[in-house]
Amino acid sequence: MQRVLIASPVRQKPSILREFLWSLSHLETTGLEVEYAFIDDNERESTLLREFAAGRKNVHIFPGNGAGHAYHCDEHTHHWREDLIWKVAGYKNRFIQLARDSGFDFLFLVDSDLVLHPKTLVHLVGLGKDIVSEVYWTRWEPDMIPLPQVWVADNYRLYHMQRGEMLDEKEIARRVKEFLETLQKPGVYKVGGLGACTLISRRAILLGVSFSEIYNLGLIGEDRHFCIRAAALGLELYADTYYPPYHIYRESELAGLKAYKEKYFPSGRETPTGAAMLQTADEETGTRGSKITLAMLVRNEAGRYLERVLKHAAQYIDCAVILDDASEDNTVEVCKKTLQNIPLTLVSNKQPSFHNEIILRKQLWELAVGTRPDWILILDADEIFEERAVKELRSLAVNPEIEVYYFRLYDMWDEDHYREDEYWKAHHYYRPFMVRYVPGFPYQWRETPQHCGRFPHNITELRGATSSLRVKHLGWMKPADRLAKYYRYKKLDPLGQYGLIDQYLSILDPKPNLVAWKDEQ
Structure with a gap:
C-alpha cells in the first residue's frame, strides 16, 4: 500500500477553508495510506483545522509565523509580496523534508482555496508520474478569461515555440488558443510549469526538488523556482485534466460551488455504502x-x-x-x-x-x-x-x-x-x-x-x-x-x-x- 502525505500551508478565510477541508474528507483513498500535514499560518489558531483533526490520528498541525506578515486578497486579485512568497516556500520545503524523513511514497501539495474532485488523489497516484498537477481554471483578474495554473515555459508563457523562433502576435494568439484548447480535453500533458495542486513522488524528493530561491533567477514565485530546479534534475512536469478542482479565488466564487458539488458529489452528502x-x-x-x-x-x-x-x-x-x-x-x-x-x-x-x-x-x-x-x-x-x-x-x-x-x-x-x-x-x-x-x-x-x-x-x-x-x-x-x-x-x-x-x-x-x-x- 502506497503512503501519501497531503500537505497545505494554511492562511485562509474560514468560509473558504471549510470547503477545502470538506473536500479532503471526501477524497477517495482506496489502496492508499494517507496522512495530513498543515502549517497553521493564521493570525489566530484555526478552529476549523482543529475540528478536522479531532478524532483522526493521521493529522499533523504545525504552527506557522502568521503574526506580522499581512497577506491581502480581495475581489480583484491576491496581493503577494516577496517576503510572503519565500515564507510559503519555506513551509513547502518543510513538507518535503517531512515526506522524505517519514518514508512517504508521495507528497500531495494542495492550496487551501481548492475544492478537490473526490477521485483526484487515486487518479494522480495511478498515473505513475514524478511530478503532476491537476489543472484548474481561474480568472486571475475579474475582466480576464479563465486561465490554467500550468504553463508551457518561462514566467507564464502559454504557447510552444522553438528557441530563437520569431512569432508575430497573430501566431502567438493561435498557439495560445491551441494550448488552452488542449487543456480542456481530458488527458495528461507535459508542461513547463505548474503548482498549487501537485503530486510529487519519492523519487523526485530524493533527487532534491525544492521551493528554495535560485539566486540567479529573476522569475517571481516559488513554484517557478521549483519547476526549473526539477527540470534541471532531469524530472518532467505533467498536467492532468481529468478531475479539475474548483478554485475559490474570491469569496464571491463560493456561490458557484453548489453546482460543482451537485455534479461531482452525491447531493453533497456523505458517500453511502453497500446496497444503499x-x-x-x-x-x-x-x-x-x-x-x-x-x-x-x-x-x-x-x-x-x-x-x-x-x-x-x-x-x-x-x-x-x-x-x-x-x-x-x-x-x-x-x-x-x-x-x-x-x-x-x-x-x-x-x-x-x-x-x-x-x-x-x-x-x-x-x-x-x-x-x-x-x-x-x-x-x-x-x-x-x-x-x-x-x-x-x-x-x-x-x-x-x-x-x-x-x-x-x-x-x-x-x-x-x-x-x-x-x-x-x-x-x-x-x-x-x-x-x-x-x-x-x-x-x-x-x-x-x-x-x-x-x-x-x-x-x-x-x-x-x-x-x-x-x-x-x-x-x-x-x-x-x-x-x-x-x-x-x-x-x-x-x-x-x-x-x-x-x-x-x-x-x-x-x-x-x-x-x-x-x-x-
Whole structure:
C-alpha cells in the first residue's frame, strides 16, 4: 500500500477553508495510506483545522509565523509580496523534508482555496508520474478569461515555440488558443510549469526538488523556482485534466460551488455504502447509459494480435482508453491507425512497469474512469470475443439492472483448438470482463505485483450476470509466444508466489490435450 502525505500551508478565510477541508474528507483513498500535514499560518489558531483533526490520528498541525506578515486578497486579485512568497516556500520545503524523513511514497501539495474532485488523489497516484498537477481554471483578474495554473515555459508563457523562433502576435494568439484548447480535453500533458495542486513522488524528493530561491533567477514565485530546479534534475512536469478542482479565488466564487458539488458529489452528502449506495447511484443518474468503453493495457504488441483485436472491438465499442507501458516498437501507431474512427484516449508511460502489474491495472482503471464511462470493458491485447459478440454485447449493455458481466475465456493453442487439462481449464469458469462504472462505489484492489486482476476485486458486490459469449485468448497460439511467457513468469514469479509453479512448467508440454473450437450461434 502506497503512503501519501497531503500537505497545505494554511492562511485562509474560514468560509473558504471549510470547503477545502470538506473536500479532503471526501477524497477517495482506496489502496492508499494517507496522512495530513498543515502549517497553521493564521493570525489566530484555526478552529476549523482543529475540528478536522479531532478524532483522526493521521493529522499533523504545525504552527506557522502568521503574526506580522499581512497577506491581502480581495475581489480583484491576491496581493503577494516577496517576503510572503519565500515564507510559503519555506513551509513547502518543510513538507518535503517531512515526506522524505517519514518514508512517504508521495507528497500531495494542495492550496487551501481548492475544492478537490473526490477521485483526484487515486487518479494522480495511478498515473505513475514524478511530478503532476491537476489543472484548474481561474480568472486571475475579474475582466480576464479563465486561465490554467500550468504553463508551457518561462514566467507564464502559454504557447510552444522553438528557441530563437520569431512569432508575430497573430501566431502567438493561435498557439495560445491551441494550448488552452488542449487543456480542456481530458488527458495528461507535459508542461513547463505548474503548482498549487501537485503530486510529487519519492523519487523526485530524493533527487532534491525544492521551493528554495535560485539566486540567479529573476522569475517571481516559488513554484517557478521549483519547476526549473526539477527540470534541471532531469524530472518532467505533467498536467492532468481529468478531475479539475474548483478554485475559490474570491469569496464571491463560493456561490458557484453548489453546482460543482451537485455534479461531482452525491447531493453533497456523505458517500453511502453497500446496497444503499447502489440505490442512490441509480436514483441520481436516472436512466443508465449503455456506452461501452474499451480499456486496454499494451506493451510491444505490434506484429502480434493487437491490430486484429482492435479491428474487431471497433465494431461494438463507443470509445477506447489505451495505456501504453513504454513500448519500444510501433504499438502506439497501430492503436491510433486502427482506432482512427473511434474516440481514443492514449497515454504512454515513459518508464515500463510491467514487472508490477497492479500499478498498471490501477492506472488504466483511473484513466478509463476519467472519461466518465457507462461500461468499462477490459481486454488484453491478445483477447478477442467470438464473432457474434458484435451484435450481442450491445444488447447486454442496455440492461439497467446489471453492473458486471462475466464471460468464459478459452486459451487457444492454435486457430482451431483450445487447451484443456488439469492446469488449463479457465473456460470452466466465468470471470468479469465488462463492468458498469458506479460513481461512489468504494473500489478496492488486490495489491499484488502479479495476477492482481484486471478489475478491483470487490466488484463481486455489484449486481452481476453471466453471458454465453466466449472470449478467445490468442496469446498462447505460437510456440514462440509460449516460450516467452514461460520465461516471463519464471523471472517475475520464480517461487510461484502469485501463481502455480506446475502451471508455469506445463506451458512447455509438447503434447497438450487440445479440443476443437466450435462456433456458436
